Amino acid sequence: EDKVVQSPLSLVVHEGDTVTLNCSYEVTNFRSLLWYKQEKKAPTFLFMLTSSGIEKKSGRLSSILDKKELFSILNITATQTGDSAIYLCAVEASGNTPLVFGKGTRLSVIA
Amino acid sequence: NAGVTQTPKFRILKIGQSMTLQCTQDMNHNYMYWYRQDPGMGLKLIYYSVGAGITDKGEVPNGYNVSRSTTEDFPLRLELAAPSQTSVYFCASSYFVDSPLHFGNGTRLTVT
Numbered sequence: 001e002d003k004v005v006q007s008p009l010s011l012v013v014h015e016g017d018t019v020t021l022n023c024s025y026e027v028t029n030f031r032s033l034l035w036y037k038q039e040k041k042a043p044t045f046l047f048m049l050t051s052s053g054i055e056k057k058s059g060r061l062s063s064i065l066d067k068k069e070l071f072s073i074l075n076i077t078a079t080q081t082g083d084s085a086i087y088l089c090a091v092e093a094s095g096n097t098p099l100v101f102g103k104g105t106r107l108s109v110i111a
Numbered sequence: 112n113a114g115v116t117q118t119p120k121f122r123i124l125k126i127g128q129s130m131t132l133q134c135t136q137d138m139n140h141n142y143m144y145w146y147r148q149d150p151g152m153g154l155k156l157i158y159y160s161v162g163a164g165i166t167d168k169g170e171v172p173n174g175y176n177v178s179r180s181t182t183e184d185f186p187l188r189l190e191l192a193a194p195s196q197t198s199v200y201f202c203a204s205s206y207f208v209d210s211p212l213h214f215g216n217g218t219r220l221t222v223t
Contacts, residue, residue, distance in 0.1 A: 036154065038212065043154055101214055
């Protein structure tokens with residue numbers, strides 16, 4: 001059975017801290033791994049990772065995939081209160097299969 | 112609890128046909144959402160509902176309609192299927208607006 005496990009489930013940090021969110025997966029015929037940020041209404045897409053060792057970066061956020069060890073990390077540097085959200089990891093397998101989502105990590109950034 | 116249940120899992124439509132994607136949840140969640148995911152893209156919100164009788168457009172509502180007559184059900188209607196609607200459709204629900212989403216397993220739709 002395909003599964004995605006995120007850790008920690010919740011995290012509280014102070015503004016300016018750096019955080020690392022983890023996502024490990026077990027899926028047959030892996031195609032890609034996706035990160036989403038879920039705020040008020042709906043998750044918004046952050047990154048799609050398909051190749052090992054290639055960092056994707058957007059501002060203070062970055063992510064990397066390790067296909068050998070079957071995990072990905074999402075880093076957020078110099079956190080701000082606006083980073084408070086639930087971060088979802090999902091894995092896509094090839095073939096007619098839907099995304100498999102992790103349960104998410106709830107990040108709270110306090111001033 | 113079954114969670115969020117979507118049917119069908121797969122469907123192939125001809126251009127101009129119509130169909131309804133079914134979504135039901137048994138968690139008494141107030142909020143329900145329909146997303147589509149195109150290859151290589153993230154989720155895009157089609158419609159959402161904050162409770163029975165209330166629906167609102169998301170990012171890509173054109174070509175779709177929804178209704179929310181009960182808390183449990185949130186069907187998505189395609190009236191005149193077009194190739195651009197070929198996608199994987201996810202239904203999701205949450206209790207509060209900022210609660211984690213519970214997703215269904217998706218419906219893969221192909222319009223030819």
